[in-house]
Amino acid sequence: AQKITQTQPGMFVQEKEAVTLDCTYDTSDPSYGLFWYKQPSSGEMIFLIYQGSYDQQNATEGRYSLNFQKARKSANLVISASQLGDSAMYFCAMREGSGNTPLVFGKGTRLSVIA
Amino acid sequence: DSGVTQTPKHLITATGQRVTLRCSPRSGDLSVYWYQQSLDQGLQFLIQYYNGEERAKGNILERFSAQQFPDLHSELNLSSLELGDSALYFCASSVTPRAITDTQYFGPGTRLTVL
Numbered sequence: 001a002q003k004i005t006q007t008q009p010g011m012f013v014q015e016k017e018a019v020t021l022d023c024t025y026d027t028s029d030p031s032y033g034l035f036w037y038k039q040p041s042s043g044e045m046i047f048l049i050y051q052g053s054y055d056q057q058n059a060t061e062g063r064y065s066l067n068f069q070k071a072r073k074s075a076n077l078v079i080s081a082s083q084l085g086d087s088a089m090y091f092c093a094m095r096e097g098s099g100n101t102p103l104v105f106g107k108g109t110r111l112s113v114i115a
Numbered sequence: 116d117s118g119v120t121q122t123p124k125h126l127i128t129a130t131g132q133r134v135t136l137r138c139s140p141r142s143g144d145l146s147v148y149w150y151q152q153s154l155d156q157g158l159q160f161l162i163q164y165y166n167g168e169e170r171a172k173g174n175i176l177e178r179f180s181a182q183q184f185p186d187l188h189s190e191l192n193l194s195s196l197e198l199g200d201s202a203l204y205f206c207a208s209s210v211t212p213r214a215i216t217d218t219q220y221f222g223p224g225t226r227l228t229v230l
Binding site: 031032033035037042043044045046047050052053091093095097101102103104105106107108 | 117148157158160163171173203205207215216217218219220221222223224226
């Protein structure tokens with residue numbers, strides 16, 4: 001069973017607009033962490049933002065924020081004021097439990113920012 | 116720049132050959148992870164080392180092996196290479212794998228092409 005689902009293979013957004021990238025997850029473990037990574041065309045994986053299952057507040061990092069809805073098991077990434085440099089693949093990932101559990105990645109969403 | 120280094124950046128080889136990929140973690144990170152990214156399989160966890168010891172194993176083929184040395188750098192050895200082994204291989208490192216908040220920082224990857 002897929003643990004991380006990213007239903008949007010590709011998204012377009014106008015420069016300076018906000019965009020939401022969807023991520024739903026599946027776990028029965030009460031303790032887990034959710035991560036978003038960006039992969040530009042150059043190939044490297046860049047960590048963006050983290051949300052823990054026990055965190056009361058939605059995580060924010062600059063123009064990135066995470067819309068965490070625990071009951072719905074969703075952790076959507078919101079990018080505000082999109083820039084051309086935001087064009088990339090975006091991956092949602094989850095880590096369950098505590099201690100030496102690997103990251104499980106979704107298939108990713110390709111975001112294209114249009115001028 | 117994540118602080119994780121990987122060499123070589125590109126590797127082209129023939130079927131049946133053996134290659135070694137090298138990774139140096141961020142300063143202070145004790146844990147190293149290896150991932151394989153291919154078009155059909157997405158990002159797959161291969162193996163994790165912590166302070167020289169294997170800690171977790173994922174979808175790693177028997178033809179593949181890894182180790183972490185006393186200076187904490189890690190090597191991933193791929194042998195009897197097949198066309199399907201062509202992929203982007205990432206190394207990631209982190210500080211405290213036991214903490215659910217532990218963030219993995221990725222290197223730039225090694226792109227392996229098997230001809």
